[in-house]
Amino acid sequence: MCRHLAYLGPPRLLADLVLAPRYGLLRQSYEPRDMRGAGTVNVDGFGVGWYRGDRTVEPVRYRGDRPLWADESFAQIARVTEAGAVLAAIRSATEGMPIVHTACAPFTAGPWLFSHNGMITGWPGSMAGAAATLPVTDLLTLDAPTDSALLWALVRHRLRAGVDPADALVEVVGSVGAAAPGSRLNLLLTDGRQIWATAWGHALTTLRTADALTVASEGYDDQPGWQPVPEGYLLWGGASGGARLRSIADIDQVTRTDHREEVR
Numbered sequence: 001m002c003r004h005l006a007y008l009g010p011p012r013l014l015a016d017l018v019l020a021p022r023y024g025l026l027r028q029s030y031e032p033r034d035m036r037g038a039g040t041v042n043v044d045g046f047g048v049g050w051y052r053g054d055r056t057v058e059p060v061r062y063r064g065d066r067p068l069w070a071d072e073s074f075a076q077i078a079r080v081t082e083a084g085a086v087l088a089a090i091r092s093a094t095e096g097m098p099i100v101h102t103a104c105a106p107f108t109a110g111p112w113l114f115s116h117n118g119m120i121t122g123w124p125g126s127m128a129g130a131a132a133t134l135p136v137t138d139l140l141t142l143d144a145p146t147d148s149a150l151l152w153a154l155v156r157h158r159l160r161a162g163v164d165p166a167d168a169l170v171e172v173v174g175s176v177g178a179a180a181p182g183s184r185l186n187l188l189l190t191d192g193r194q195i196w197a198t199a200w201g202h203a204l205t206t207l208r209t210a211d212a213l214t215v216a217s218e219g220y221d222d223q224p225g226w227q228p229v230p231e232g233y234l235l236w237g238g239a240s241g242g243a244r245l246r247s248i249a250d251i252d253q254v255t256r257t258d259h260r261e262e263v264r
Contacts, residue, residue: 002148003028003042004089004105004115004188005220006195008239009212014078018048018068018088021220029068029090034203034218043067044093045104048074049113050083055192059085059113065101084239085192087113094119094147103144107152111191114155116148117217118184118202123147126180130154151176151187165189165196166236170248173200188215196236197229198248204229206243213237 003025007017019026023033029042047063064071068090089105097103105115120127127150131139134157142149151172158168173185177200184201197204197215205226207214215235219226229235230245237243 002089002091002105002115002117003032003217004087004117004186005214005216006087006113006115006188006190006197007212007214008085008190008193008195009209009214011082011084012086014048014050014081014083014086014088015075017086017220019075019078022222023218024220025088025090026068028218032218042090042092044099045091045101046071046074046089047091047101047104047106047115048078048086048088049106049108050081050087051085051192052083055085055111058111059087059106059108059192061106061108061113063101063104063106065099065104085190087115087188087190089115089117089188094123097146098144100144103146103149105148107143107149107156109156112156112159113190113192114152115188116151117186117188118200120147120151120176120185121180121182123180127176129179130176133157151185155187155189165191165194166234166246169196169198170234170246173198173248186217194236194238195243196234198234199229199231200248201231204235206235208237208243212239213243215243 045065046068049059049061051059087106091104106113138153154172169187186202187198189196205219205228207226232249234246
């Protein structure tokens with residue numbers, strides 16, 4: 001199914017976020033704690049994206065088609081690279097989909113980093129209608145012929161049209177969920193200043209401290225403060241201030257109401 005994590009806060013070594021934690025993505029690659037029946041390991045590649053300096057430039061991205069523990073080059077980079085905005089993911093490929101580095105999140109365009117934890121039922125037939133809404137060039141230039149790459153194309157198309165990131169994720173989850181019932185659509189998006197994430201069919205948790213926000217498939221340690229994101233909700237927030245929740249359930253209400261709850 002995959003596992004992912006996004007962090008905003010004071011600069012930290014990539015190794016301290018991805019490799020070192022007791023239950024971090026490194027361990028989740030071979031011993032995840034909450035896959036909810038969707039596979040047992042996440043060994044079909046990984047990716048990490050991060051923002052430099054004041055985050056006004058496009059993010060840096062590193063991807064590989066090997067298990068996270070098998071890439072010593074990334075481990076060396078992670079031990080000397082600090083960032084205050086990071087999105088990382090490990091991959092468990094859906095049966096029949098290619099195991100190539102271009103299929104690994106994060107996907108990127110301009111200031112954005114994006115990840116998908118889950119799967120689309122009935123792929124690819126169930127997505128014919130959704131794919132038809134995209135420009136042909138977007139389909140011809142997908143990173144890989146996978147459900148996650150198509151989801152990114154659908155989100156990116158809306159972002160380019162000026163749709164608010166929260167609404168873009170809710171629209172995609174709503175339309176894909178309707179066309180392919182039973183899909184798992186945990187989407188994770190950042191521009192280096194805010195994080196947006198959906199909980200739709202799989203686990204999602206968040207950790208808020210005085211100066212940082214972490215959103216992850218699984219908590220990377222046992223410290224108090226991790227809070228599960230309710231099923232069927234969108235969460236968004238920055239490094240400071242409270243993260244907020246909005247229900248995805250009332251899809252037709254998205255542009256007419258703004259139901260929000262604060263996560264402290």
